[in-house]
Amino acid sequence: MEHKDNPKLYEIRHSLAHVLAQAVQKKYPDVKLGFGPPVETGFYYDFDFGDVQINEKDLKDFTKQMKKIINQKQEFVRSEYTADNVEEAIADILPNETYKHENIRNLKERGVKDFTFYQNGPFIDLCEGLHVAHTGELPIKGFKLDSIAGAYWLGSEKNKQLTRIYGLAFETNEELRSYLERRQMAEKFDHKKLGKELGIFHVEPDLVGKGLILWLPNGTVIRDEIEKYAKEIEFRYGYKRVHTPHLTKAELYHTSQHLPAYEESMYPPMVLPDEDSDTKYYLKPMNCPHHHLIYGSQQHSYRDLPMRLAEYGTCYRFERSGELSGLIRVRCMTMNDAHIYLRLDQFEEEFKRTIQMYQELYDTFKLSEYSFRLSVRGKENSEKFKGDAAMWDKAEKLLAKVMDELGLDYFVGEGEGAFYGPKIDIQFKNLMGREETVSTIQVDFLSAQNFGLTFINEEGKEEVPVIIHRAPLSTHERFISFLLEYYGGAFPTWCSPIQVSIIPVAEDCYAYADALAAELTSDFMRVKVDKSSNSFNKKIRNNTVQKIPNMLIIGAKEVEEESVTLRRYGIKEQEYLSRADFIALLKQEIADRVMHREPMGSII
């Protein structure tokens, strides 16, 4: 969070971080301080507790102490130093705060000239501010220490891991309570919970493995419908479909430079013993190298470009155990992948077409809350990014230019690029507020070189194509996790596992209901007749809880008049229409992929 967003709240959160640090110091005087900034929902402070282990019981003690400090109305006093005298000052004021010392050195290296300290009560911290006037201004019922987590110093795994204490903080108790309520609500619509309730997916860690999803019949319907839609739209946009194996020899990934760069994200190889040397096979972590070989298998004229190769390709990545999360991060994923091989002068137009296709897809799914991230090289660990600097400059500028021309707002994500080039990532937030990349478009000047890919230009000479990697619908796994949450499990008719549930009022309506079901089935609609011995009310309830988009009530009247009463999920008004009209209506609705309800979006 930044000061300009909401100065008062920023100061409250920032000051609470200092109060937390003071409370922690009171109980553990030897603790060393890291950073303690305000964030989206409150604040955190990083501590080095040495050998002491902190648990949630400590949070209660810290909270009590924080309240005491607030009641003491300690004044925040600012003192200023320059780059010349700050190190002397801190050696005197905070002799043991080694992380603060390191921070000052880093800031000076970056050219920072002015340094400030803030003191309240016995606590003093290097900090640029700003703060409330005194601790009495802090909302004693507006904050709550939330959780403990490990966090690496300066965000690097190579550094020591500090203990981070997260606090929630708002201006009033009402706002805090409302946030907690929203969080509870979000838990209700968590895709893992809905996935279980609606029979979408299942995981069997002991027998299959963690992060390896078993898709149940209902979930598979959703996957298949999305895939069918993707194939239609890609057909219209001129894509050709390909299929590639899940396994490949190690040599492919030497050519592509995945090895050794990407090796730690890959499953270890299968080794086939051979007389001279062993042959190693890897499960593919990406589809691109295979597609490049397909492009390279034939000679191409400049007239053939852009060439668009698409595959819903299944990939395997050995994500570290702590990184796995429901369907959002898995170890086996099926990607809405395609690679576009084109001439540089075609880039702008093709990029625009691609964005246009993304928007068409998002409109269908009614996804509107996302942001574009231009993901570029990072200054740090530059060894991660392959290829020369000139190439990266060119690619990064090209993406920025096209985004500007399209008038699309974006923010820059340093160090977020792929190893072979920069990309536009499309970021969504899940219900719990966690941001994830869903779609991506990447520019790649490197792979065509690595694979020796060419086309013959107007002058009859070989030229190297540019490659766009794109995945608008992400992976089935991640995309469906977002749909589940955004829709609260209630899918539109076209991709709903069961599209129509027929509820006969009495047994003498069964024949009509069965005939209707048979007719719908012959039109490829997914339909069931609820013949359970439940009461009518219970049937309504069961089918509603299962979030079935269309319920048909069939009683004596409907049988007699060859009609149906349509009750749609989440819509109060029922429709009474003829059987023929209903079938026509629903067929059209499915064909057009109509969505009646607005998705929730992120609620935190």
Added chain:
RNA sequence: GCCGAUAUAGCUCAAUUUGGCAGAGCAAUUGACUUGUAAUCAAUAGGUUGUCAGUUCGAUUCUGACUAUCGGCUCCA
């Protein structure tokens, strides 16, 4: 992988504080009821309390290790 929390029936949760035969609702099964817009009644079944050790006459409860899940860090679609 690291930090913290959690693990009881298919699901949601009790009991364990002080070690002594593990309990409810929903779901399931069976029977009765055939119902006009969100829970009909009754009966039955369902558990090596995540796994493996240790302490103990006795462990679901105490100790330790492991595994998995959740929230973070790092990594990423």
